[in-house]
Amino acid sequence: MADGRHRALESRSLRFTLFTLGAVLVGGIVLLIPPAFLQGTMPPLAGQRPYSALEQEGRDIYVREGCNVCHSQQVRPFKTETDRYGHYSVAGEGVYDRPFLWGSRRTGPDLARVGGKYPDSWHWIHLEDPRRIEPRSNMPAFAFLTKTPLDTSLSSKKLATLRTLGAPYGEEEVNDAASHALADAKAIAASLRADGIALDETQARSEAIAVIAYLQSLGHAIAAQPLDTAKLEDR
Amino acid sequence: MATESIGRVEYDMAVVRGFALSALLWGVVGMAVGLLAAAQLAWPEWNWGPYLHFGRVRPVHTNAVIFGFTLGVVFAGVYYGVQRLCRVRMFSDTLSRLNLWGWNAIIVAAALTLLSGHTSGKEYAELEWPLDVAIAVVWVIFAINVFGTLWRRREQQLYSAIWFWIATILTIAMLHLANSAALPVSWLKSYSAYAGVYDANIQWWYGHNAVGFLLTTPILGLMYYFLPKQAERPIYSHRLSILHFWSLIFIYIWAGPHHLIYSPLPDWAQTFGAAFSIALIFPSWGGMLNGLLTLKGAWHKVRTDPLLKMFIAGLTFYGMSTFEGPMMSIKSVNALSHFTNWTIGHVHSGALGWVGMTCFATLYYLIPRLWHTRLYSLRLAEAHFWAATLGILLYVTPMWVSGVTQGLMWRATNPDGSLAYTFIETVAAIRIYDVLRFFGGAVFFAGVVLMVVNLLQTIRHGSAAIPAEPEPPLAPAVAVAAGGR
Numbered sequence: 001m002a003d004g005r006h007r008a009l010e011s012r013s014l015r016f017t018l019f020t021l022g023a024v025l026v027g028g029i030v031l032l033i034p035p036a037f038l039q040g041t042m043p044p045l046a047g048q049r050p051y052s053a054l055e056q057e058g059r060d061i062y063v064r065e066g067c068n069v070c071h072s073q074q075v076r077p078f079k080t081e082t083d084r085y086g087h088y089s090v091a092g093e094g095v096y097d098r099p100f101l102w103g104s105r106r107t108g109p110d111l112a113r114v115g116g117k118y119p120d121s122w123h124w125i126h127l128e129d130p131r132r133i134e135p136r137s138n139m140p141a142f143a144f145l146t147k148t149p150l151d152t153s154l155s156s157k158k159l160a161t162l163r164t165l166g167a168p169y170g171e172e173e174v175n176d177a178a179s180h181a182l183a184d185a186k187a188i189a190a191s192l193r194a195d196g197i198a199l200d201e202t203q204a205r206s207e208a209i210a211v212i213a214y215l216q217s218l219g220h221a222i223a224a225q226p227l228d229t230a231k232l233e234d235r
Numbered sequence: 236m237a238t239e240s241i242g243r244v245e246y247d248m249a250v251v252r253g254f255a256l257s258a259l260l261w262g263v264v265g266m267a268v269g270l271l272a273a274a275q276l277a278w279p280e281w282n283w284g285p286y287l288h289f290g291r292v293r294p295v296h297t298n299a300v301i302f303g304f305t306l307g308v309v310f311a312g313v314y315y316g317v318q319r320l321c322r323v324r325m326f327s328d329t330l331s332r333l334n335l336w337g338w339n340a341i342i343v344a345a346a347l348t349l350l351s352g353h354t355s356g357k358e359y360a361e362l363e364w365p366l367d368v369a370i371a372v373v374w375v376i377f378a379i380n381v382f383g384t385l386w387r388r389r390e391q392q393l394y395s396a397i398w399f400w401i402a403t404i405l406t407i408a409m410l411h412l413a414n415s416a417a418l419p420v421s422w423l424k425s426y427s428a429y430a431g432v433y434d435a436n437i438q439w440w441y442g443h444n445a446v447g448f449l450l451t452t453p454i455l456g457l458m459y460y461f462l463p464k465q466a467e468r469p470i471y472s473h474r475l476s477i478l479h480f481w482s483l484i485f486i487y488i489w490a491g492p493h494h495l496i497y498s499p500l501p502d503w504a505q506t507f508g509a510a511f512s513i514a515l516i517f518p519s520w521g522g523m524l525n526g527l528l529t530l531k532g533a534w535h536k537v538r539t540d541p542l543l544k545m546f547i548a549g550l551t552f553y554g555m556s557t558f559e560g561p562m563m564s565i566k567s568v569n570a571l572s573h574f575t576n577w578t579i580g581h582v583h584s585g586a587l588g589w590v591g592m593t594c595f596a597t598l599y600y601l602i603p604r605l606w607h608t609r610l611y612s613l614r615l616a617e618a619h620f621w622a623a624t625l626g627i628l629l630y631v632t633p634m635w636v637s638g639v640t641q642g643l644m645w646r647a648t649n650p651d652g653s654l655a656y657t658f659i660e661t662v663a664a665i666r667i668y669d670v671l672r673f674f675g676g677a678v679f680f681a682g683v684v685l686m687v688v689n690l691l692q693t694i695r696h697g698s699a700a701i702p703a704e705p706e707p708p709l710a711p712a713v714a715v716a717a718g719g720r
Binding site: 148 | 278282289290294357393401409429432433473481492495499578579658662666
């Protein structure tokens with residue numbers, strides 16, 4: 001066979017290294033380059049808007065606490081999944097998601113369609129102590145989020161960075177991001193108080209409020225889309 | 236060059252000792268943290284405050300065991316093996332020191348930043364951008380050091396272990412640079428350069444090949460170097476090495492999209508991922524067989540030698556998990572297994588069985604030689620082997636049952652077509668397996684503690700200084716492979 005020629009290759013370290021590089025580049029190029037072009041041309045789903053300043057802060061906290069380690073955000077096109085969660089995930093939903101948060105393990109349920117499913121007060125209690133809502137839950141309690149004031153000092157810079165990457169934020173949205181975030185937080189705090197949850201001033205502008213804003217934003221654009229059941233697999 | 240060929244080459248073993256010790260440390264830390272993470276899933280009251288809850292603890296576990304422990308053993312093995320296979324000292328002692336201290340500083344910084352919540356959110360690539368830059372710098376240092384050594388080598392042929400290490404160095408650099416691209420907001424916050432589907436595509440191209448080129452190719456390199464040494468037999472087939480090396484590295488890089496089956500990733504990419512994953516079984520088993528058949532005529536040694544037991548068990552787990560992986564890439568199987576504990580079980584049969592066992596055997600081989608003495612206790616090593624094997628079975632079996640149970644419950648329907656179980660019912664149903672898994676992990680960890688005691692005792696009785704008289708006759712004089720490398 002080519003044993004002898006390979007022996008010759010084994011004595012040439014530079015050539016061997018270049019061959020190795022070639023072998024791993026082929027698959028890399030095929031899998032990375034064509035979808036890169038798709039990315040630029042991919043339209044957002046109708047009604048999909050970039051996250052508000054408060055929602056983005058909430059999303060960053062969601063990532064910081066590793067919520068995506070246990071909660072997927074990717075509904076598969078199976079009847080049992082669309083029955084449980086809602087419309088299966090589509091590409092146009094993710095155009096503002098940096099990073100993507102599809103996850104790899106559902107220790108807890110998928111959250112891609114959780115927006116609007118429960119009232120704000122449900123989320124507040126659930127974050128504080130999941131076992132008050134569901135005694136069998138093994139989710140950690142995130143009570144500290146309800147007591148930590150939200151830091152908006154980077155909000156403007158965050159939206160500006162996301163705008164550089166392609167999110168269509170207006171000038172005012174970027175510049176006034178912090179005050180917008182606080183105004184939105186006030187509205188959520190009001191809805192919590194209306195549901196009988198007593199909040200002190202720190203709690204009313206806590207990180208938990210931002211997380212709730214983010215969770216409530218999930219899956220709205222897709223909810224307006226009809227579900228084509230013919231596309232579903234019967235699993 | 237020729238003038239030195241009569242004298243003994245003075246290899247730099249300090250860097251190997253450093254990495255062997257740091258690997259022991261990170262192994263204990265990373266696996267203890269893994270045990271904590273397992274406990275947190277079984278008993279949620281084991282989560283504490285902002286710094287020690289599962290969401291932050293889990294990436295500390297994965298980073299410590301992959302980048303601290305496994306890569307520490309790999310660095311130790313590469314620095315040990317490359318010098319001997321090239322018959323020359325490392326290219327630069329300074330670069331070796333920078334590699335050792337730089338890498339361990341990164342691991343410390345990784346643990347601290349992850350516990351304080353600074354994460355990019357991408358699995359196995361969680362570290363924020365300044366650390367990503369530091370990783371790139373240290374990796375380049377490592378690469379220059381190894382390629383510089385290859386360039387100056389006094390042995391014409393490159394032995395197969397080196398092929399796998401070359402592939403590791405090149406591919407990890409490529410994966411890390413591509414996947415870590417991000418735009419900083421501040422020193423500890425950045426946003427991925429990619430969004431949504433494309434971010435997922437590039438992340439799992441990276442993620443799966445981190446498995447391929449951190450947990451497979453460099454470990455195969457360790458196997459190709461240390462197994463023949465320990466067995467005192469040349470590797471079974473050079474031709475099989477060639478076939479399996481080139482096919483493995485060519486095919487692996489395509490397999491990433493099997494993490495994204497039934498996702499919004501374009502179908503053609505999913506199909507490539509699944510097809511190449513299934514093809515991957517051939518080169519994987521080629522490597523397994525080349526290792527196992529090396530024992531031909533020496534199987535009796537396995538009975539009394541715990542190191543060989545570990546190499547063989549490692550290869551066997553490699554064979555099993557590289558059979559299981561392709562199966563899980565088949566759409567209908569993936570529909571059941573994805574998002575369940577089956578995946579966690581699969582990963583750990585590879586990580587504890589293949590990577591763990593091979594790394595343990597490598598440390599048991601290296602440390603007595605690095606400190607010029609004998610292993611403190613073969614019986615402790617034997618006990619470690621059985622604890623590890625039992626621990627893996629106690630870990631992986633409940634994860635399989637748990638995964639299949641939950642997967643089936645998610646899809647179960649009543650006669651009228653409605654869902655049979657709420658999500659929380661599926662959580663409650665697998666709680667018992669989370670408890671069992673904790674105990675499996677505890678048994679595995681107990682084995683690691685035995686190893687650390689054994690190896691530290693070994694070091695206590697030895698000395699880093701080269702003894703005055705010729706080395707004691709424990710390093711077998713028999714050459715590895717063909718031609719005395």
